[in-house]
Amino acid sequence: MIDYFKALINVTNNKRLQELADEGIFSTVIHKTDPDTGEPQKEDVYLYENIHLKNTSKGILIQGSLHKYRSIIKGIATAKQIKKQNGFNGDLFTLKDINETLQTLCEVIGFAPSLAVLQNIEIGVNCEVSFDPQEFLKGMLFHKGNHNFKIDHDGGYIQFDYNQYYIKIYDKSNHYGLPSYILRTEIKIMKMQKLHNAGVNLVTLEDINEFTLLQAFELLYNEFEAITYYDYTLRLEELTSKQQDKAKDYQNKEYWKKLSKNKDRKIKQRNREELDLMIQEFSSNLKGQIQRQMIEAKNKILDTSENENMLQSNHPLNGGQKGTTILPANHELTDFKVQNYQRFPASEMLKNVPTDHEAKNSKMSQNYTYNIGANCDIPPFLDLLFPTVKTDPSTSTKSTPSTPRPRTRKKPTSEVMNEPRNEGRFCPITGVSLELENPETKYITTKTLKHLKETDPSRYVLICSMNLPHTGKRAKYETDIDAHIAKQIRNYYRYRHNVKGKEWAKQLTFDFDTPSAVNE
Structure with missing residues (x-):
């Protein structure tokens, strides 16, 4: 569930980093120089496997993919994957794996996870689906009110950008050439305020546990739920002629953009609800399948x-x-x-x-x-x-004015x-x-x-x-x-x-x- 992260270790320990460099732990030491004078700068960048470390005036900045780091130290990633993608993150990365990987990283570098204050973090799940992920991605319309999204890798990657976070949905199986269909849903937090406003208590690396990941998954799930798409598995022949005309409009991105410009927001919401009902009743409901796989993946990661x-x-x-x-x-x-x-x-x-x-x-x-x-x-x-x-009908009697109905005590x-x-x-x-x-x-x-x-x-x-x-x-x-x-x-x-x-x-x-x- 955790992939890329960026954190600031609130201690300066140049001596420790230099010792690791001398011991050959770092595969590369990138010495930065001033472009004008050519003089070496104090902030050297160290590379340990796929993890970057840099000395700053406030501490050591550490960043990289925790999931890919695990694939390297455990021998899961191939040499080609390490060279081309800096590792492999297309498999299951459970909470137990996260804890073990973090422990190894902290022991090698020599810092306590409670000192590493998070600045960015990626939270996502790999969903094994029964259909080509691009069947879902090609029907993407908008997320919340955002109609401007990035499309890359021949339609296999979609990203919605916001000030504090990104929403990424892409074909992971095509990315790594996997034998089964894997679609990844992910939220990349650029400002931790996004998590804190949502009630997710992730401040340092030490805060990564079952409950904070469960909270983070809730945020991811809700963001994915806010996606509106057109399902191309829709069985048009089962629709009425009026519904067929509507379906033609619904698959048109410009149609939704025009509705967004309408002052009456209820019109767009009503059309979105009609599209949702069509998808649920007359299609394979690809989004619903993904959501079920998201929950299944979450259960495996957290073992719930x-x-x-x-x-x-x-x-x-x-x-x-x-x-x-x-x-x-x-x-x-x-x-x-x-x-x-x-x-x-x-x-x-x-x-x-x-x-x-x-x-x-x-x-x-x-x-x-x-x-x-x-x-x-x-x-x-x-x-x-x-x-x-x-009551027995033969013994029941109707009450009359002369024979008042007896009062019964309320039990x-x-x-x-x-x-x-x-x-x-x-x-x-x-x-x-x-x-x-x-x-x-x-x-x-x-x-x-x-x-x-x-x-x-x-x-x-x-x-x-x-x-x-x-x-x-x-x-x-x-x-x-x-x-x-x-x-x-x-x-x-x-x-x-x-x-x-x-x-x-x-x-x-x-x-x-x-x-x-x-x-x-």
């Missing part, structure tokens, strides 16, 4: 698949124990008030999840394994189910929770019981969400992380978190048939084929 399997095995439909949660029973949910809603993204709600690794900066949020489109089946929330009392929640439960109706989006909702309701609303917050905060946090925006911006119409989540779930339910068999980017897994999860 075991946690997801544990959650899936606890699903009652899979024979797991009912009501099992992954968080401790004494976990308390942070009280998020309305005024906090506009300041905290969804991932901020997970700060109080107990972990073995606490962030150094308490203000930085810690992310949760399942807060981005991961394939996870959420166990139906059985603890909220209320009993359904069946406290503790008694109701211990009574036999009716497991017949569940929300098809979240798997949560609908027993608190009206009989005609097909999905959970704020009523269930508020009760869920009090009785099972871990599942409530998980649903929040799937459905709240990650930008920290407040919704336009909804006044609190529960109202926003309820609206998201309602929208997912309404449009579920347009994405049957596919996955939404930031929600719980659909399960339309499970009888207990469908109430239609």
Whole structure:
């Protein structure tokens, strides 16, 4: 996940660098001279494998590809790859590999990773896909509002430039001549403020761990999600004549540029949503395939698949124990008030999840394994189910004025929770019981969400992380978190048939084929 990095080691140790040069550790020492006088300059550049080191007045500047450095010291890269591309970074680079590689680099050069303050860093994943990556790249339209992107290597490389970062998507298999199709998605951070604003607590090389990489992956995933493209696998023959005309417009970059100039932004957004629905229903959805491979690659890099399997095995439909949660029973949910809603993204709600690794900066949020489109089946929330009392028609009587209906004592929640439960109706989006909702309701609303917050905060946090925006911006119409989540779930339910068999980017897994999860 980590590739290129640039860091400043906050110590000056010219003696150590000279010793390494004398020992032959550095393959090259580049002596800089003044172009006017020809006098040698103090800032010599040392080359160790593919890593550059330079003395500055503030310390030692170190930069290079950590992934390629590993390929060199481990003998993975061929001599041709080392000569032509300074190494090889087309394989899997796990967190364990990152830690081992950093340890080796620090031991050779002689510095502590806590002293190396990051200035630039590349975060990306190699996705093994079943199609030619150029099939996806040729349909690129824009990223967010940026229509001006670089195209290189005969269409096999695309880059979106911003002041603080670059988004790079390219055909890695063609780059190295690999036997399988590999597409790389990457964000190159040019100013660390981009990461810090997103809540990613990466300051020094020592801060590279499972949680900061998970946060960084969330940023990468969200940036990739913001891409709009035309899918050339679209089955035009299945579209209506009106949709076919629209599809011709949608593949034209100039059409979208004209929409961007329109003062009414809703027009462009509506057309983008129509294109997304076409792609999801009438194409191979190449972007969706890439997103699933991004998540799979992330799981392999961070080795989080075991946690997801544990959650899936606890699903009652899979024979797991009912009501099992992954968080401790004494976990308390942070009280998020309305005024906090506009300041905290969804991932901020997970700060109080107990972990073995606490962030150094308490203000930085810690992310949760399942807060981005991961394939996870959420166990139906059985603890909220209320009993359904069946009445015998032959014994039922209508109340009359002379025989008033007897009053019944309202049972406290503790008694109701211990009574036999009716497991017949569940929300098809979240798997949560609908027993608190009206009989005609097909999905959970704020009523269930508020009760869920009090009785099972871990599942409530998980649903929040799937459905709240990650930008920290407040919704336009909804006044609190529960109202926003309820609206998201309602929208997912309404449009579920347009994405049957596919996955939404930031929600719980659909399960339309499970009888207990469908109430239609």
